[in-house]
Amino acid sequence: MVSGEAPMNPYAYRTAGYAIKALSNLTRANIRTHGEEDIPKGAVIYAVNHFTRMETFFIPYYIHRLTRRIIWALADDSLFSGGLKNFLDRLGAVSTKNPDRDRLMVKSLLTGEASWVIFPEGRMVKSKKVYDKKEEKRGEFLIAAPEGPHSPHTGTATLALRTEFYRERLRRMLTGYPEEAARIMEMFDIQDPGPVLAQETFIVPVNLTYYPIRARENMLSRMAELFVGDLSERMIEEIMTEGTMLLSGVDVDMRFGKPIRIAPYLKSAAIQKDIGALIPINFDDTISSIQMLRKTAHRIMERYMSVIYNLTTVNHDHIFASLLKYIPEKKIPEKEFRQRAYMAATLCMECLDFYRHDSLMRNQISLLTDDRNGKIGNFIRLAMETGAIAKEDDAFVIHPDFGEVSDFHRVRVDTPIAVIANEIEPLTVLQEKLRGIASVHPLRIKYKIKEDLINKARFDFEKAYARFAVPEESKPREVGAPFLIRGKEKHIGVVLVHGYMAAPLEVRALAEYLGDRGFRVYAPRLKGHGTAPEDLAASTFIEWVESVEEAFVIMDGICRKVVVGGFSAGAGLALDLASRVKNLAGVFAISPPLKLQDFSARFVPAVNLWNRVMGRFNVGAAKKEFVVNHPENPHINYVRNPISGIRELDRLMDQMEPRLPEIQVPALVVQSQGDPVVNPEGSFKIFKKLGSEDKEYLLVNYPRHGIINGPRADRVFRAVGEFLEHLKSGGAGDPGGVFRK
Numbered sequence: 001m002v003s004g005e006a007p008m009n010p011y012a013y014r015t016a017g018y019a020i021k022a023l024s025n026l027t028r029a030n031i032r033t034h035g036e037e038d039i040p041k042g043a044v045i046y047a048v049n050h051f052t053r054m055e056t057f058f059i060p061y062y063i064h065r066l067t068r069r070i071i072w073a074l075a076d077d078s079l080f081s082g083g084l085k086n087f088l089d090r091l092g093a094v095s096t097k098n099p100d101r102d103r104l105m106v107k108s109l110l111t112g113e114a115s116w117v118i119f120p121e122g123r124m125v126k127s128k129k130v131y132d133k134k135e136e137k138r139g140e141f142l143i144a145a146p147e148g149p150h151s152p153h154t155g156t157a158t159l160a161l162r163t164e165f166y167r168e169r170l171r172r173m174l175t176g177y178p179e180e181a182a183r184i185m186e187m188f189d190i191q192d193p194g195p196v197l198a199q200e201t202f203i204v205p206v207n208l209t210y211y212p213i214r215a216r217e218n219m220l221s222r223m224a225e226l227f228v229g230d231l232s233e234r235m236i237e238e239i240m241t242e243g244t245m246l247l248s249g250v251d252v253d254m255r256f257g258k259p260i261r262i263a264p265y266l267k268s269a270a271i272q273k274d275i276g277a278l279i280p281i282n283f284d285d286t287i288s289s290i291q292m293l294r295k296t297a298h299r300i301m302e303r304y305m306s307v308i309y310n311l312t313t314v315n316h317d318h319i320f321a322s323l324l325k326y327i328p329e330k331k332i333p334e335k336e337f338r339q340r341a342y343m344a345a346t347l348c349m350e351c352l353d354f355y356r357h358d359s360l361m362r363n364q365i366s367l368l369t370d371d372r373n374g375k376i377g378n379f380i381r382l383a384m385e386t387g388a389i390a391k392e393d394d395a396f397v398i399h400p401d402f403g404e405v406s407d408f409h410r411v412r413v414d415t416p417i418a419v420i421a422n423e424i425e426p427l428t429v430l431q432e433k434l435r436g437i438a439s440v441h442p443l444r445i446k447y448k449i450k451e452d453l454i455n456k457a458r459f460d461f462e463k464a465y466a467r468f469a470v471p472e473e474s475k476p477r478e479v480g481a482p483f484l485i486r487g488k489e490k491h492i493g494v495v496l497v498h499g500y501m502a503a504p505l506e507v508r509a510l511a512e513y514l515g516d517r518g519f520r521v522y523a524p525r526l527k528g529h530g531t532a533p534e535d536l537a538a539s540t541f542i543e544w545v546e547s548v549e550e551a552f553v554i555m556d557g558i559c560r561k562v563v564v565g566g567f568s569a570g571a572g573l574a575l576d577l578a579s580r581v582k583n584l585a586g587v588f589a590i591s592p593p594l595k596l597q598d599f600s601a602r603f604v605p606a607v608n609l610w611n612r613v614m615g616r617f618n619v620g621a622a623k624k625e626f627v628v629n630h631p632e633n634p635h636i637n638y639v640r641n642p643i644s645g646i647r648e649l650d651r652l653m654d655q656m657e658p659r660l661p662e663i664q665v666p667a668l669v670v671q672s673q674g675d676p677v678v679n680p681e682g683s684f685k686i687f688k689k690l691g692s693e694d695k696e697y698l699l700v701n702y703p704r705h706g707i708i709n710g711p712r713a714d715r716v717f718r719a720v721g722e723f724l725e726h727l728k729s730g731g732a733g734d735p736g737g738v739f740r741k
Contacts, residue, residue, distance in 0.1 A: 035256035042199040043109035048206040050119035073117040107188040109163045131425040157300035164201040164262040205257035205304045207311030253313035309426035315357035316375040321421035326438035342367040365549045370580035388417040450557030468535040479505045480530015485515035493520040493559030495551045497566030501638040503530035513717040524551035537642035541652040561585035579659035588668040594682035596650045660689035667695040668723040677705035
């Protein structure tokens with residue numbers, strides 16, 4: 001047995017693991033692992049970045065759960081006191097100041113008794129400041145610490161080298177110097193050399209990224225103050241930060257890098273000479289290749305530290321904090337900040353090779369509309385609470401010292417924005433992109449977003465058409481392609497949305513009429529439309545919402561004011577946007593349904609059929625089920641209606657109805673009394689629920705649903721045109737609340 005080593009107690013290890021499992025079940029932390037398939041068999045040292053105290057307990061447990069192997073950890077000596085010491089001992093943790101630390105680690109790695117978690121930064125890096133940029137594009141790893149910055153420790157690499165050194169030496173000595181082989185086996189308590197020689201040593205870089213990072217008073221901090229009494233600033237900060245993460249919910253992305261083989265680093269002549277030396281070598285003896293081993297350890301350290309930081313999972317907060325750091329002016333309009341944030345989150349992300357949080361893998365258009373996921377709002381709230389920025393009218397004023405780090409042990413509480421920005425400094429390519437986006441002229445940002453969204457809409461359609469189009473069933477491309485009509489009027493632009501199972505051609509006649517009156521009109525293609533029913537079956541109502549939001553941003557980049565309108569389900573989407581986006585000039589809805597039941601059996605299956613289908617099939621199966629559709633305009637609409645599409649339509653209307661009172665902009669609702677598809681009572685209920693003071697309901701009596709095409713459609717066109725003229729004149733003239741037949 002290695003001197004000073006306590007025998008491993010498997011029962012104690014398991015019970016300590018059960019305690020951590022129970023604690024993890026009580027938290028709201030969401031730990032997600034990536035790359036675990038690359039974890040090798042053999043002697044593994046996990047080199048992990050260090051940000052929180054709880055990592056010492058949780059990381060070995062989660063790696064053990066993934067690998068089913070014993071995992072021990074090298075832990076800061078300050079943790080080994082009182083009851084916590086006993087708990088750490090049971091977990092197999094070893095103090096950094098244990099005099100037999102290195103011998104124990106090499107022994108357990110050789111015998112396969114345990115793999116190890118080591119934090120090569122040396123301590124918790126609360127400021128996330130790990131990179132010092134020396135030149136324009138190159139820098140060095142430099143870890144911030146209370147006593148001053150230092151390079152990452154090479155101990156992880158040194159231990160890996162020593163382990164592989166003795167493995168290879170044992171292999172040589174078994175045939176060349178059996179007495180030395182026996183001494184090595186006794187030194188490391190090796191019973192059988194076979195399993196030792198069959199393995200090799202690896203370092204696996206691991207990155208932990210937390211999102212969001214927030215620190216505030218919580219249940220744990222209040223309990224600690226109540227029962228413990230006078231706490232140090234350091235302890236208060238740690239409980240506030242880590243308690244908030246545990247109790248409020250935080251995503252922890254644990255990302256494993258490719259394993260680094262250590263054996264190839266031992267091939268130099270000097271090291272090989274010592275490996276094969278036919279003399280006794282004790283564990284702490286100074287050998288002739290020590291300088292070469294130290295240089296090699298430094299090279300390995302640079303490699304795994306680079307991998308660790310390049311495994312960072314980039315999130316919205318990283319982008320927003322970095323933009324604040326790089327924006328040259330210290331005052332920026334909120335709308336402009338949102339535009340830069342969107343451009344960074346979307347356009348920049350598409351062309352860079354790094355890891356992203358799940359929330360960055362989705363459409364980012366809500367950053368420019370209602371921020372419904374709270375990404376910008378939550379960040380701005382944190383930045384204002386901690387003094388990084390202040391709000392002045394519709395602009396943010398950036399504090400000149402917001403990037404300065406406060407007291408090391410208070411940094412996560414006092415200056416979290418700086419901490420967040422620091423975390424992605426090693427991602428130099430991303431840094432250059434963010435610096436460029438932060439400094440480009442605002443008009444160029446606005447123009448590029450608009451042009452990119454127009455191009456995206458075209459590309460998305462062409463890609464979907466190529467994938468889903470069905471010969472003899474799908475309509476020509478011009479039916480489904482989005483289009484822009486550039487009228488002479490730049491004051492008001494119109495987003496015009498087609499209906500369910502239809503395509504932009506459905507609204508072409510109305511769009512051209514409005515264009516002739518001088519208005520600029522953009523007709524988007526709702527996701528899943530204009531191609532084939534299978535495309536619609538795979539789409540969600542949220543994707544339809546995003547299609548309309550992108551159209552709004554396009555028109556917002558072209559005209560000073562934007563009005564949104566639509567037909568049938570497109571009218572519902574227009575109302576949905578108007579309920580969430582506050583800077584619209586107005587909204588009009590033609591034949592809008594309120595509930596799924598407002599549709600006739602011509603359009604959707606009878607309710608009992610709907611219930612039977614949804615009871616019989618799961619969501620995946622529903623995507624493969626269709627019912628026959630008999631459209632008024634078969635040259636535009638699908639003739640097969642996907643069951644899953646009806647479900648999404650139902651969800652859209654359920655979401656829209658309670659928001660109708662939030663619509664405050666001028667509104668026009670148009671409905672046909674003789675509509676055979678949508679119940680007119682539903683559209684009048686919509687009108688009554690609208691929160692707008694300036695609103696109008698026009699009831700015509702045409703024996704069809706599609707009142708924007710066919711005979712007397714010009715009456716509807718004129719109503720929309722007059723509504724837009726009313727808005728153009730600032731709302732003067734005809735009062736709101738008019739009911740006309």
